[in-house]
Amino acid sequence: MNALYLTARLDIAESLRSRWFMFYSIVFGGIVMLLFMFGLTESRILGFTGLSRLLVTYIQLCVAILPVFILITTVRSVAGDRDAGVFEYMLSLPVPLYAWFWGKMIGRFVVVFLPVFGAMALAAVYAMVRGIGVDWSLFVLYTALLVALAWAFLGIGMLISTLARTPDVAQTGAFLTWLVLLLFLDLILLGLMIRERLPLELIVGIAVANPLQSFRTAAILLFDPQMVVLGPSSYVILDALGRSGYLTFALAYPVALGTLSAGIGYFLFRRGDLP
Amino acid sequence: MIVFENVSKTFKRHRVLDGVSLSIDKGERIALVGSNGAGKTTLIRCLLGEYLHEGKVTVNGVPPRGNRKTVLSHVGFVPQIPPPLKMPVGELVNFSAAVCGSDPERIITMVRELGLDWDMVRSRPFVKLSGGMKQKMLIGIALGRDSDLLIMDEPAANLDPEARHIFFHLLHERKDNAVMLITSHRLDEVAALVNRVVEMDQGKVALDDRVADDVEMTARLDCVVRLTRAEPAFARAMGDWHFSAEEGGQAWRGVVNGPDRLRFLGVLARYAGLVAGIEMK
Numbered sequence: 001m002n003a004l005y006l007t008a009r010l011d012i013a014e015s016l017r018s019r020w021f022m023f024y025s026i027v028f029g030g031i032v033m034l035l036f037m038f039g040l041t042e043s044r045i046l047g048f049t050g051l052s053r054l055l056v057t058y059i060q061l062c063v064a065i066l067p068v069f070i071l072i073t074t075v076r077s078v079a080g081d082r083d084a085g086v087f088e089y090m091l092s093l094p095v096p097l098y099a100w101f102w103g104k105m106i107g108r109f110v111v112v113f114l115p116v117f118g119a120m121a122l123a124a125v126y127a128m129v130r131g132i133g134v135d136w137s138l139f140v141l142y143t144a145l146l147v148a149l150a151w152a153f154l155g156i157g158m159l160i161s162t163l164a165r166t167p168d169v170a171q172t173g174a175f176l177t178w179l180v181l182l183l184f185l186d187l188i189l190l191g192l193m194i195r196e197r198l199p200l201e202l203i204v205g206i207a208v209a210n211p212l213q214s215f216r217t218a219a220i221l222l223f224d225p226q227m228v229v230l231g232p233s234s235y236v237i238l239d240a241l242g243r244s245g246y247l248t249f250a251l252a253y254p255v256a257l258g259t260l261s262a263g264i265g266y267f268l269f270r271r272g273d274l275p
Numbered sequence: 276m277i278v279f280e281n282v283s284k285t286f287k288r289h290r291v292l293d294g295v296s297l298s299i300d301k302g303e304r305i306a307l308v309g310s311n312g313a314g315k316t317t318l319i320r321c322l323l324g325e326y327l328h329e330g331k332v333t334v335n336g337v338p339p340r341g342n343r344k345t346v347l348s349h350v351g352f353v354p355q356i357p358p359p360l361k362m363p364v365g366e367l368v369n370f371s372a373a374v375c376g377s378d379p380e381r382i383i384t385m386v387r388e389l390g391l392d393w394d395m396v397r398s399r400p401f402v403k404l405s406g407g408m409k410q411k412m413l414i415g416i417a418l419g420r421d422s423d424l425l426i427m428d429e430p431a432a433n434l435d436p437e438a439r440h441i442f443f444h445l446l447h448e449r450k451d452n453a454v455m456l457i458t459s460h461r462l463d464e465v466a467a468l469v470n471r472v473v474e475m476d477q478g479k480v481a482l483d484d485r486v487a488d489d490v491e492m493t494a495r496l497d498c499v500v501r502l503t504r505a506e507p508a509f510a511r512a513m514g515d516w517h518f519s520a521e522e523g524g525q526a527w528r529g530v531v532n533g534p535d536r537l538r539f540l541g542v543l544a545r546y547a548g549l550v551a552g553i554e555m556k
Contacts (some may be wrong), residue, residue, distance in 0.1 A: 006373050006374060013362065013366060014362055017362075018361070085359070089321075092323050092325070092350065092352040092426075093347060093370075094347035162383075270328065271327075275327050
């Protein structure tokens with residue numbers, strides 16, 4: 001059997017048994033349940049109604065929670081396995097290095113994406129049963145955005161795991177990465193930079209490079225592409241790229257970033273000491 | 276079969292291996308001994324292609340790092356510290372067999388031979404097994420396929436006497452067609468298993484010597500130890516070897532595996548003042 005498939009399957013099975021996965025699934029399932037309980041499907045705010053309102057809120061919460069979850073669990077398990085001697089033993093078996101690295105990444109992607117998507121899908125099914133309208137084009141777009149976001153942070157997590165030699169360093173690196181990206185969202189540090197009249201190119205460059213920013217903007221631009229909601233730099237980028245252009249960018253860029261990060265991670269993994 | 280040519284490895288300015296050169300042929304069973312930090316594990320990791328290093332390592336003419344599948348298909352590896360794998364034992368066996376292109380049944384047969392109740396352990400997480408069970412599983416995975424390069428780090432340390440005997444027997448079956456590299460802190464643990472001793476010290480080969488041994492790896496020696504008087508501490512030590520007392524504890528009778536006799540004599544040496552006579556045949 002193909003070693004890549006075997007490694008991915010092994011990683012999926014290992015993750016499904018772990019406590020973090022149970023906690024992770026409960027968090028995302030719980031968010032959707034709470035949103036239903038608070039009657040978000042019934043409310044009408046800023047033009048969002050029915051399930052769309054719930055999905056928009058859910059996706060905003062995902063921006064905050066999903067990346068840090070992916071980063072911390074990925075670096076903990078990959079760097080932790082290496083530190084505990086799992087790599088020493090498993091890589092003494094004739095598994096090609098590409099199969100080990102990318103198999104782990106694919107397996108982990110399945111595990112981190114499915115609960116997030118599953119919670120959203122359950123919400124859609126529940127809404128249909130209750131006779132609440134479901135905007136399927138929005139559902140598909142959000143699914144695609146979640147794929148892109150999960151892949152981006154998984155790639156960054158794999159890179160950090162390769163660079164850091166201990167789980168503690170890897171975990172600190174992952175947390176700092178998330179914090180920096182979060183702080184450089186349009187409405188936080190970028191807003192401050194604009195107020196301080198720093199060069200526009202720098203501000204827009206940072207906003208373009210931040211996968212959290214592209215995800216957040218793409219998630220809400222369908223409804224209300226106003227500067228007060230999107231933030232000034234996103235507004236400028238949206239103005240330059242147009243709606244379709246921005247959506248294409250918001251889907252393609254995180255996937256490219258994740259693949260590039262993981263690719264660098266794989267290159268370093270291959271060129272360094274394995275255990 | 277295996278050639279180390281001027282192999283060196285440095286970690287953050289600390290030279291762990293310093294110009295190691297060794298040539299190992301088929302049929303050689305090598306005890307790689309040395310104190311902690313002597314470089315044994317690093318040398319093994321270079322051989323497994325897990326560490327980058329200076330110099331050259333080749334197995335059958337090819338470097339392991341660039342030819343992982345070719346080289347590692349022939350390697351059976353038992354690490355000193357079992358990895359903390361959370362996966363069930365059955366899954367580990369299936370994965371190992373699949374990537375090695377082997378049949379899981381061969382591993383299961385081997386594990387059963389070593390005295391492990393397969394039906395009991397197959398669904399248990401590997402990490403939850405006892406030290407001895409883990410060791411048997413790792414030995415089973417290493418020997419349950421066509422491996423002719425056996426790399427074992429203190430492989431028999433956690434095995435009971437019966438499992439040790441079976442393990443020695445399994446090694447004996449392969450002794451002419453395989454290379455065995457067995458590491459240990461103590462020579463007496465592995466001396467009788469090997470026909471060559473390589474001692475490492477501060478990253479260098481300090482001693483490389485051949486060993487002549489008339490006792491077969493599979494031999495079992497009937498043994499009687501006579502004491503000048505009964506002694507509770509000695510009784511406890513003999514209990515570990517499954518010996519039974521005679522003459523009110525002044526004589527002890529049991530069976531010692533051939534390769535274990537040096538280790539057994541080491542235990543007796545601690546009670547040299549008490550021992551009146553030893554018979555081993």
